[in-house]
Amino acid sequence: MNLATEGPVRPVRRLDSLLRARELGIGLAVVVVFGATTLNNPAFASGTSIAQLLTGASLIALIGVGETLVIITRNVDLSVGSVVGLSAYVVGREFVNHPGMPVLVGFLLGTAVGAVVGALNGLVTTIARVPSLVVTLAALYIVRGADALIVNGKRIDPVNIPAAYTVIGYKTVLGIPWLAVVVAVVVGVTGYALRSFRSARELYAIGSNPDAAALAGIPTGRRVFTAFLISGSLAGLAGALFLAEFATVDSTGGSGYELLVISAVVVGGVAIFGGSGTVLGAALGAVLLNTINQALVASKVSSFWNQAVAGALLLIAIAFDRWLSLRIARRLRSPERANSDT
Amino acid sequence: MTPELDSASSPVVGDRAGPPLIAPASSPTPSGHPPQRLRSSAAGLVRWETGLVLVLIGSLIFDSRISENFLNKTTFFYVGLNMGEIALMSLPLLLIVLVGEIDLSVAAMLGLSGTVMGLLFQQGWSVWAAMLASLFVGALGGALNGFLITRMGLPSIAVTIGTLTLFRGIAEPLLGANSVTGFPVSLTNIGIIPIPGTYLSYSIGLFFVLAICFAVVLHGTRLGRSLFAIGLQTEAARFSGIRVQRIKFGLYVLSGVICALAGVLFTLKSSSARYDAGVGLELNVVAIVLFGGVSIFGGRGSVLGVVLSLIIVGCLDQALSQINVDQQVQNIITGVLLLISVILPNVSEAVRRIRARARRRT
Numbered sequence: 001m002n003l004a005t006e007g008p009v010r011p012v013r014r015l016d017s018l019l020r021a022r023e024l025g026i027g028l029a030v031v032v033v034f035g036a037t038t039l040n041n042p043a044f045a046s047g048t049s050i051a052q053l054l055t056g057a058s059l060i061a062l063i064g065v066g067e068t069l070v071i072i073t074r075n076v077d078l079s080v081g082s083v084v085g086l087s088a089y090v091v092g093r094e095f096v097n098h099p100g101m102p103v104l105v106g107f108l109l110g111t112a113v114g115a116v117v118g119a120l121n122g123l124v125t126t127i128a129r130v131p132s133l134v135v136t137l138a139a140l141y142i143v144r145g146a147d148a149l150i151v152n153g154k155r156i157d158p159v160n161i162p163a164a165y166t167v168i169g170y171k172t173v174l175g176i177p178w179l180a181v182v183v184a185v186v187v188g189v190t191g192y193a194l195r196s197f198r199s200a201r202e203l204y205a206i207g208s209n210p211d212a213a214a215l216a217g218i219p220t221g222r223r224v225f226t227a228f229l230i231s232g233s234l235a236g237l238a239g240a241l242f243l244a245e246f247a248t249v250d251s252t253g254g255s256g257y258e259l260l261v262i263s264a265v266v267v268g269g270v271a272i273f274g275g276s277g278t279v280l281g282a283a284l285g286a287v288l289l290n291t292i293n294q295a296l297v298a299s300k301v302s303s304f305w306n307q308a309v310a311g312a313l314l315l316i317a318i319a320f321d322r323w324l325s326l327r328i329a330r331r332l333r334s335p336e337r338a339n340s341d342t
Numbered sequence: 343m344t345p346e347l348d349s350a351s352s353p354v355v356g357d358r359a360g361p362p363l364i365a366p367a368s369s370p371t372p373s374g375h376p377p378q379r380l381r382s383s384a385a386g387l388v389r390w391e392t393g394l395v396l397v398l399i400g401s402l403i404f405d406s407r408i409s410e411n412f413l414n415k416t417t418f419f420y421v422g423l424n425m426g427e428i429a430l431m432s433l434p435l436l437l438i439v440l441v442g443e444i445d446l447s448v449a450a451m452l453g454l455s456g457t458v459m460g461l462l463f464q465q466g467w468s469v470w471a472a473m474l475a476s477l478f479v480g481a482l483g484g485a486l487n488g489f490l491i492t493r494m495g496l497p498s499i500a501v502t503i504g505t506l507t508l509f510r511g512i513a514e515p516l517l518g519a520n521s522v523t524g525f526p527v528s529l530t531n532i533g534i535i536p537i538p539g540t541y542l543s544y545s546i547g548l549f550f551v552l553a554i555c556f557a558v559v560l561h562g563t564r565l566g567r568s569l570f571a572i573g574l575q576t577e578a579a580r581f582s583g584i585r586v587q588r589i590k591f592g593l594y595v596l597s598g599v600i601c602a603l604a605g606v607l608f609t610l611k612s613s614s615a616r617y618d619a620g621v622g623l624e625l626n627v628v629a630i631v632l633f634g635g636v637s638i639f640g641g642r643g644s645v646l647g648v649v650l651s652l653i654i655v656g657c658l659d660q661a662l663s664q665i666n667v668d669q670q671v672q673n674i675i676t677g678v679l680l681l682i683s684v685i686l687p688n689v690s691e692a693v694r695r696i697r698a699r700a701r702r703r704t
Contacts, residue, residue: 076499078625124685128692131638133499134684137625141677148670251670256622259503272500304518307511314504318496 022269022324026284030291037295044298047175054180055169055245057290059084061283062183062238063261064268065190066118066231068282071265072194073224074207074274075125075132079117079139080235080261084254086147087113087239092156092249095165103165110240111233117143118232122225132228140258144251151251158247169245179241186234187283194279203227207274263310264289267317289313390635390687394650401654405661412661415541423533423611425656426545427452427604427620431627432634433549433556434597436648439631440560441572441590442640443491443498448601449623450509451483453616455605457513460522460615469526477602483509484598488591506624513617522615533611545607552600557645565589573640629676630655633683655679 034053038045063080070077087110094101094109121139125132158166168178193200205213206220214220243249262272268285270277292313293306406412431448438445455476462472483505490501532544540547560566571579572586580586609615634651636643655676662672 124681127696128685128688129695130684130688134632134638134680137628137632138677138680138684140625141629141673141680143677145671145674145677148668148673153668259506262503263507266500266503272497304515305511307507307514309511311504311506311508311511314507315490315501318500318504319490319494322494322496 023278023281023284026268026281026288030284030288033288033291033295037298041298044295049294049298051172051175051177051180053287053291053294055177056294057283057287058177058179058183059238059242059245060257060260060264060290061286062186062241063231063235063257064265064282064286065183065186065279066227066234067261067265068268068270068277068279069190069194069203069227070132070231071262071270071272072203072207072274072277073227074210075224075227076136076262076272077118077121077228077231077235078133078136078258079121079143080231080238081254081257081259082140082143082147083114083117083232083235084239084242084257085249085252086117086143086150087111087236088243088249088253089147089151089156089251091240092161092243093150095162096156096160099160099162101162103162106165106243107237107240110243111237114236114239115229115233118229118235119225121232122228125228126221126225144255148251153251155250156243156248161243161247166244166247168241169247179245182241183283187279191279199223199226204275207271207276209275260289261286263314267314269317269321271321272318285317391644391647391650393686394635394647394654398650398654401658405657409661409664411664412657417660417664418541419536419543421653421656421660422536422541422543422546424660425652426543426549426611427608428623428627428630429546429549429652430552430604430607431597431601431623432630432648432652433552433645434593434600435627435631436556436634436636436643436645437560437569437593438498438590438597439636439638440569440640440643441586441593442576443590443593444502444628444638445487445594445597446499446502446624446628447483447487447505447509448597448627449620450506450513451480451598451601452605452608452620452623453618454483454509454513455480455602456609456615456619457517457617459606459609461516463525463615464522469529473606476606477599480598480600480602480605481595482598483602484595485591487598488594491594492587492591510617510621517615517617523613525610525613529610530613532607533613543611545604545611548603548607553645553649560645570641573637573642575641626676629680633679635683638684 034044043049063084067077067080090113091106091110095106117139121132121136124130124135168182171178173181194203202213202218202223205216205218206223210220239254242253246253264286265277265282266272266285267288268277268281268283270282289310292309296305296309411417431452435445435448458479459469459472459476462475463469467475487498487502487505490496490505491498536542537544537547542550560569568579568584568589571582571584572589576586605619608619612619630651631643631648632638633655634643634648636647658675659672662675663669
């Protein structure tokens with residue numbers, strides 16, 4: 001807002017800084033919630049508690065990175081929760097069948113499982129040109145069903161998972177859980193790519209206006225396919241990490257994650273109709289939702305209120321986004337502003 | 343008309359006139375025209391509902407083959423009992439998808455309404471007053487959705503994911519892990535006894551009555567036609583004087599009330615009120631509506647399609663349960679049906695596109 005007084009600023013840059021302010025805002029919200037809870041209950045700021053905050057948000061943030069890429073292109077991936085469950089169980093079963101399997105193979109296998117589902121989602125969406133909402137809703141069911149067929153009523157027990165594998169779920173480095181480090185690296189790399197690479201910028205173009213993007217020569221089908229492929233792969237990796245974190249999984253692992261992920265992404269400022277948003281915002285959205293959850297528990301408010309708060313937060317976030325975009329649109333349209341800008 | 347003229351003229355004019363009559367139709371026009379006409383008449387023949395009827399017959403045969411107990415009157419009672427609430431919620435969702443929006447909060451509203459009813463009943467309200475109150479809550483919840491979507495212009499998919507979480511989140515602390523029981527047996531009997539003289543559960547009976555009302559309004563009134571108009575071209579509909587926002591708002595309130603009603607029936611059927619009643623059903627309802635041939639982009643769909651889709655899915659689920667196929671494995675079938683319903687209408691178009699691209703390459 002005060003940017004307007006700073007004299008001539010190109011509208012695009014102002015939009016950009018407002019969006020960056022969004023991440024700042026979420027970060028601030030995390031700090032406020034954290035601070036207020038700590039005042040009530042000093043144990044909230046202890047090392048283990050902070051580690052718990054980060055670990056709890058990690059999987060959602062990781063899946064959120066892929067989901068962000070997909071939503072930026074004006075699509076959506078609802079199959080991520082089922083992919084987490086399938087990948088976690090498949091990796092676990094391989095550890096049961098081949099006790100000596102190297103740990104790294106576990107993570108690669110999980111990622112590969114997700115990549116297959118992601119590729120199928122992408123292929124069907126782009127080749128048959130059908131809405132991804134429906135395709136990935138179908139994938140949600142089919143993958144969960146396939147998972148149930150494979151699981152067949154059994155479960156993976158912690159005994160069968162090598163200790164070297166579960167280490168990533170609870171070991172910390174400088175007080176930060178390894179899980180969070182892995183996710184932070186993925187967020188960093190993807191965030192950099194989204195800012196700097198031409199092919200990644202094209203995702204925004206596709207989401208802003210698919211027809212214009214296609215006419216401008218952007219291979220929209222290939223880009224959207226890649227977004228789905230990455231989303232599936234990261235969900236698969238999240239499944240492998242799910243197994244590392246909990247060391248046990250049955251046929252319900254990861255169910256309902258899709259809505260959690262989309263909530264986090266949207267709270268993080270990624271527009272549901274595509275064209276704008278960052279992976280950092282999405283990851284911070286996941287951290288904010290998890291911090292609020294834990295804060296409610298720590299403040300001895302009934303933890304039953306978690307969901308209600310999360311829902312209200314989501315509604316506030318999208319209402320805020322709408323207000324922001326209307327404001328920007330009005331500014332861009334008003335003539336005197338346009339004159340002073342040029 | 344043309345073939346008639348053709349056969350009538352050929353004996354009179356003789357052999358030589360025959361070819362010219364056929365020729366202009368096929369050869370001079372460059373490939374485009376006749377196939378197109380053929381396709382449109384084929385599309386007219388294989389309407390989605392026609393396909394669904396065939397699938398229904400096929401699946402009934404399949405169902406009765408895999409489960410010998412399938413063709414049985416109690417089976418039909420259980421199909422109705424299991425599908426009743428989903429069926430009720432699918433009706434308003436049909437209209438909402440038709441105008442190009444979506445409502446993912448339906449199952450959460452079912453849970454909230456059952457919770458409110460149980461809570462008030464526990465505190466000594468009469469069961470009928472508690473039911474009315476929960477219907478009122480449904481209207482309020484629907485109005486909240488409608489307000490956010492039509493007055494504030496927010497995207498319905500994000501709003502209703504938010505209210506899904508919100509409604510469920512309000513229901514959770516109200517009842518916690520408890521469940522309320524002790525509803526009058528005369529009412530909870532709807533979970534055991536069909537409507538006298540039929541094999542229909544009360545919920546599915548109510549659904550059929552409502553479905554007829556919806557069909558009459560949707561396919562036979564100005565209001566119904568205007569829903570299609572909104573779905574096809576919102577702007578054009580608005581400029582032709584249709585009160586788009588008001589209609590959408592009304593649809594969300596209607597959805598809230600009917601989902602609350604489904605919550606009441608669900609509570610009575612299971613004779614206990616729990617906050618987590620019907621968790622995850624929203625996706626089933628969406629799947630039913632889309633498989634019923636309602637376009638996710640709005641503007642296309644029918645009550646008949648949704649009814650057929652409900653019967654197909656309900657019977658298939660029941661048959662598979664009877665041969666002890668796991669509930670989660672049954673998901674595969676829901677998913678495949680969904681996938682078919684969205685890919686099939688696009689196949690011919692996709693094939694044409696791929697062929698055109700191949701031609702351009704060579």
